[in-house]
Amino acid sequence: MNGSPRRHAFAAVRNDGTVITWGHPQMGGDSSAVREQLIGVKQICANSHAFAALRNDGRVITWGHPEHGGDSMARQSELERNVVTRLHANQFAFAAETVEGHLLAWGCPDRGGDVSSVAASMEGLLPAQDVSSNASAFAARLRDGSVVTWGDPAFGGDSSSVRKSLSSVKKVYSSRRALAFAAITDDGSVVTWGHPDMGGNSADVQHQLIDVVTIEVYSFAWAALRRDGRVVTWGESQKGGDSSMVQEQLRDVEQVCANAYAFAAVRRDGTVVTWGQALRGGDSSYVQHQLINVEFIYATAAAFAAARTDGTVVTWGDPSRGGDGCPVQLRAGPSSQM
Template structure:
């Protein structure tokens, strides 16, 4: 008996196939992949059930006229702080969910094929295709228009973004930039120095590139760390760079750290320079840095009201494994699973109200002014400003078997082990998901922007909630 089955990709492109009911699922999948010209993937029924193997179509319960989805790879989602979301679908095409302030990708849709990665500024996106091309969209004032440098955007391997500009690293080690100059979109002043670049990092308004020889080249707003001339001679054998809002911290091969940028936002580490030895990792809040040393202790600098001073909890900061930052506070997970916090109390720097619950902690996530900790038993503990998700009491009974938490500016979303999602915090930031709750089933991943969330379901469905329309 012959069956007609419709197989579609997540982009909507599909093929109608006439097959024998005695054919196997694997044979159907291989034929669909050939017809659609895509890489191997998985077949999913309209009910969200994956079908595979040597079972016949009849045995799998497939009937004439059934619709199946072909997922060729995991959906990759990029979020822009205020612009929305863009997702690389299983077939390498792109779908967008953007705010009113950000143009969608419809004007460049035909160019968006075989996309490998997407990077986002605050309100624009840049996609790298498999052939090294770059395609951009979004608000032109945020880097959404790359037409002035399009011919140079060839053989691109990586793209980095500041708040309103982009920097693309090419395979030949050169860098191409675009967007407003005051946000790092013009690198012409250092063009000759930008050769043999290995990595690029960004603050809100500037970029820093690590060259093959371990030196660093910076450009963009001098108020954002774009001028490193005062420390240029110290920037040798640089291995990594981290950034706060307007400052940079570079880790050297000998374990020391060099900083520059706005001194009050972490650009001046002279007060603790002697202690910055054997640095293993650095985390940044808006205007301060926290470094984990090889012995598990912590050194902080920057705005003392944003976590730059941890003296009150210094003795507790031993055997530190990981650090998370909100806008003006830090939370450190210790080796025994307990948590130590410091910084502005109302923004998560004071966890005393829930301290007894902070044990066996596996990970911590932060909104702008609150924290959420996942324990090994799958429960969640929150603290900080209640209007930013610091109070999860309304959802606490549902917060069981939590495997991951994502945060927007003022809300949280927790993914449970059974694929359901629980939200709390400010409704305008995605803290209220009731409008899509019935559809939030078999969720595989969550992503967030400042005021909304996006969920990718096992069926290939993609849902958003919160406030995508930025007024």
């Protein structure tokens, strides 16, 4: 059984392709109105108030809050004419890729539910290579390496200010809690847009954003890992966008992990560097002696867990979010997995 939890409700796909839901009835917990149509389901996509299910035959079934995409009647004729191959969501809307390469959208029109404003820009450049979303906008990377965006203009739906820079893009980064986007181009440079204080303006560190291989973001602070193992941060300073206090330690980094308030980085020697809000993972001093031979770090919204080579797990951060110890069975030995 595969599940898709959201803030207000759950939806799970059984092995036979049917779907069960529970939680707030108006937010997707009650799917009784479409239950007979929820057969042969292969993907469920959720936003903050609604769900969309993709069936094996390419049909899309929606339920939940109507203004957030639970009612797809406005796009029903298009969804029935096209075979959908993949679904995407932000917090307020849905987007669908079709087998013919078209992009369809529905939900809150001002927050990504209307793709008509960029339809002309995509002409001849579909199918999209990938589609990214943040809280209230979408970004599609097209075949020529350009990027088109739609949704809330203040939070990345309008990329006109950086359009000329959005060429030869390799990947677009964001998260469902973020209010901006960042793109890595073929030469390893970074282009950012969206809310300027939440990651959409990287001007202060632009000269450092070179030879970047990946970007990490959870909400309002961003971290770019360069090929030389250095880390560059920007965005909301109190949530990890300012790493100046640990910058000298951020060398030979192999992985960066973000939560909503802090970051943790694994160095080549298996040690860990943290920064951001102290009580939510930015301060690991009380477990620092245990943070050795770390292979990988995982995050909840306000805590971190480090998996070590001996199979043990070290946690820190908000105790109510997983930062206060881990289950005994995870300390069993090297065979344990997270």
